[in-house]
Amino acid sequence: MTERHILKDHNVERRVFLSRLFIGAGIAAVLVCVLISRMVYLQVEQHAYYTTKSDSYRIHTLPVAPNRGRIYDRNGILLADNKPSYNLTVVKESARSIDESLDLLATMIELTEDDREKLQGRLKRRPVPFSSVPVRLNLSEEEIANIAVNQFRLPGFAIEAQLVRHYPQGELMAHAIGYIGSISEEEMKTLDPVNYKGTDEIGKIGVERFYEDILHGTVGYEQVEKNASGRIMQVLSRTDPVAGQDVVLHLDSKLQKAAVDSLGEFKGGVIALDPATGGVLAMVSKPSFDPNLFIGGISRADYARLSKDKNTPLFNRALGKYSPGSTIKPFLGLAALDTGLRTREYTVSDPGHFHIDGSSHVYHDWTWWVNRSGHDLVSLERAIYQSCDVYFFDLATDMSIDTMHDFLAQFGFGRNTSIDIPQASNGTLPSTQWKRDAMGQPWYPGETVNSSIGQGYTETTPLQLATATMLMANHGKWHQPAMVKRLGLNSPDIERTSEYPDIQVQNADDWTFIGHAMSEVVHKGTGGYRNTGTAYPYIAANNPLAYTMAGKSGTAQVKSMPADFKKSDLVPEEYRDNALFIAFAPVEDPKIAVAVFVEHGESGSSIAGPIARQIIDAYLLDESGKLKPEFTPPAPLPTAPMLSASAP
Amino acid sequence: MLTPEARKFTGSLGAGLERKRPWSERLHVDLPLLCALVILLGFGLMVLYSATNQNLPEVRRQVSFIGVAFIAMFTVAQFDVRWLKLWAPWMFLGGVMLLGAVLLFGEVTNGARRWIDLPGLPRFQPSEVMKILVPLTVASFLSRRVIPPTFLQLLACITIIGVPVVLVAIQPDLGTALLITVAGMFVLLLAGLRWKWVFLALTLAVVAAPALWVFYMDDYQKNRIHTFLDPEREPLGAGWNIIQSKTAIGSGGIYGKGWLNGVQSRLDYLPEGQTDFIVAVLAEEFGLVGIMFLLTLYIVIIGRALYIAGVAQDLFARLLAGSLTLTFFVYVFVNIGMVSGLLPVVGVPLPLVSLGGTSIISLMTGFGILMSVHTHRTARIGY
Incomplete structure (x- = not known):
């Protein structure tokens, strides 16, 4: 390499550099001011707006369905009861793919085409996003165990204990007391949307239908904090539901x-x-x-x-x-x-x-x-x-x-x-x-x-x-x-x-x-x-x-x-x-x-x-x-x- | 094989000993810069602890990265920058070869070939090294000549910048390519590049942008621009990040929700809360006060670095220090601007705070260079 001799004016070099450096610093200062004013805008001006927004993401009010009133005959024999049932539920937003998960589930529990069809219907009728919808009711203990072991492969799916209607007398009382069933779209239009937020079923005919208002009860609420995938992290507050009133029939x-x-x-x-x-x-x-x-x-x-x-x-x-x-x-x-x-x-x-x-x-x-x-x-x-x-x-x-x-x-x-x-x-x-x-x-x-x-x-x-x-x-x-x-097991007869x-x-x-x-x-x-x-x-x-x-x-x-x-x-x-x-x-x-x-x-x-x-x-x-x-x-x-x- | 020029510098080392120097200068450490960096890194770890949902192993990993970064900084600071000036072309050549190797043998992650795994070395991104090597090489080139640069010199510099930029851009890593360009350009600008060329380049850039849009940019990159212009377009998709980060910042208010009390990241609403979007976590938990504190730390660091550049004794050191400092500022501005919705989302971490070893190590290496610049000055009065 040959030595190159260059004449350099160090003072000029320094002046050129410093002037450019000052310009750079000046632009930087302006940009810092831009950042600060942006932050002031977001954190002071828009603070209330974003606070509301933040709460609306994380705080959810969940309805808590009341227990339906029971139906007794004149001698206190149960005609319509609520039985605990372990149900598999899914939160659609948290699930990876409903179809794939169902295929996987079918290897662990009994899951018929009919169950899948019903689920699609329920998913369509679902009132709010991030709400859980039943996939299969009445899981056996073995099925619960099978799901629990594979829970990690089934994000969004959960086992929930729920009280479901049960008619212990079966056919005997069917025409006398009627039955409840899934709320239809028609019925949805006439229902009180607030009180039925947590309820999937409604009296379709008979006593179950006529005394729907009395049997149903009043919905309760739970304020929960949910994370982004819809999982409930904590319960912030709770208003208990009021259970439906029991009904005693003249029936013997x-x-x-x-x-x-x-x-x-x-x-x-x-x-x-x-x-x-x-x-x-x-x-x-x-x-x-x-x-x-x-x-x-x-x-x-x-x-x-x-x-x-x-x-x-x-x-x-x-x-x-x-x-x-x-x-x-x-x-x-x-x-x-x-x-x-x-x-x-x-x-x-x-x-x-x-x-x-x-x-x-x-x-x-x-x-x-x-x-x-x-x-x-x-x-x-x-x-x-x-x-x-x-x-x-x-x-x-x-x-x-x-x-x-x-x-x-x-x-x-x-x-x-x-x-x-x-x-x-x-x-x-x-x-x-x-x-x-x-x-x-x-x-x-x-x-x-x-x-x-x-x-x-x-x-x-x-x-x-x-x-x-x-x-x-x-x-x-x-x-x-x-x-x-x-109305009520121990109240006087209706005059x-x-x-x-x-x-x-x-x-x-x-x-x-x-x-x-x-x-x-x-x-x-x-x-x-x-x-x-x-x-x-x-x-x-x-x-x-x-x-x-x-x-x-x-x-x-x-x-x-x-x-x-x-x-x-x-x-x-x-x-x-x-x-x-x-x-x-x-x-x-x-x-x-x-x-x-x-x-x-x-x-x-x-x-x-x-x-x-x-x-x-x-x-x-x-x-x-x-x-x-x-x-x-x-x-x-x-x-x-x-x-x-x-x-x- | 030292050049006569290099021999001259080694000689000057001895001359420095004539003056009594404080211990920090003998260790080649700049105390104000070091203090500000330590406070910023500490504060950053605190935020990171919250942003990772109190994931201690993750924070420990970050601490060890910081440890490595300090070692890198101290090591680099021991070398006189004039050595770097001499070795710059060779290092640059090595860097370009590494980039070529990445394209041929690199590991593919997320559809891009960015990482290289050399035996005996931890996995790293050669493009990250280029962020320092490009300004270093341009500074080395220009400081051997009279500034402001002539048109031919400008073309030479554009080649020095362009080769690695193209290699990085086809990985593809447009963000890093842009930042490398910026770092190289800062050297040219600080070297007094004529304004008419600057404006010419800017005009060319404006004209070239649509072509870039049509021929180069991938859909995901176009999407980022779309999303930036209208985040509500896809509130659950691409717009989600920016909506959530603005919500986190805005809901923080003036005083914040308190350390570990930020809900947006704790409940996973804020994606990338530990990495690119960490400033949103900070803003939510420490409020405007926290943001001001962070900006103050950055201003102190940048201010000190600018001072170092300003009082540096030769052109190479000045250009290099000034360019590294301004690039550092660009990182800060781009990151905070992007998280607060001023700029489109580009993958730039918040310097020295975001989770991730590569960025911290390369930045601290840069500060090592700055400390070297400042502590290797000779007492040659009159310059």
């Missing part, structure tokens, strides 16, 4: 069970009422279903199975409308006496058939199909215990449909008189007005004839029949049917006053008279074929009752068909007559009123009647077949109805 589990058993293989519905309160002692509809299927959202397969079953297990037959058949007769008999159109002594000669003057149409008594004869001379009493059709056909010539309508309406036919069973049908109580409104047609006299034996347009629900029977037993004293006896006026008749003794005729349906067995109660051979003949039972059978035509064909076994099941029976007991001091509906049961007296008796037996009798102490009258006094006979 043992009676309910007896009613289900007594129906045997038949489809049908049963309502039993407590005449003293109108409380529903039993509400049965067969076939039934397991309400537990609806918890956590029913699977598509289960729902399809239930809803497509031709036996319609989801339909509550106790609240459905059917022709009442002859069960309507005691009420029309009372109407006949009360309107003065008939006296107790008035008789009709029944040759087995009937026709209206000026009409060629012949109406046959049911006896015609048995032995081509009638009942001969029939009074009202015999017309009831023998279920004579011609007597009522004849009554229909004197009593207008509107008179029938008005009288029967007092018993609650044609409307839903219940306190808390809104899903019950109104049935149909025809009148000229009704026909004009519903069909735009005038009423024909022949239709009154059909109505007089509970056929034609007339349709009633087992609940209405039981209510009317209770009113008959009560001599017109109204109690609206109600499921719920009291309810009926919004319907008690039924007044001109001669109060007519109640006793009709009640007596109804008891003859069951008990009269001394007068040979013509003078025997229709149900006597099937109810009391071979098995004496420990109490007096009043009843009335009904066999309602489902489809009109040639009479001779009807008797044969060739009739397909769905066209067979419906069998009905209404009853109350003991007659002197009624403790229970029952309506039994047996779908395609063919005979009110022989099929529905014995079922009614078994139900009443189960309620009134102890194991030894004697009246339970609480139902034994204190002393053989003159019965209350006899005393009230002198009333105006």
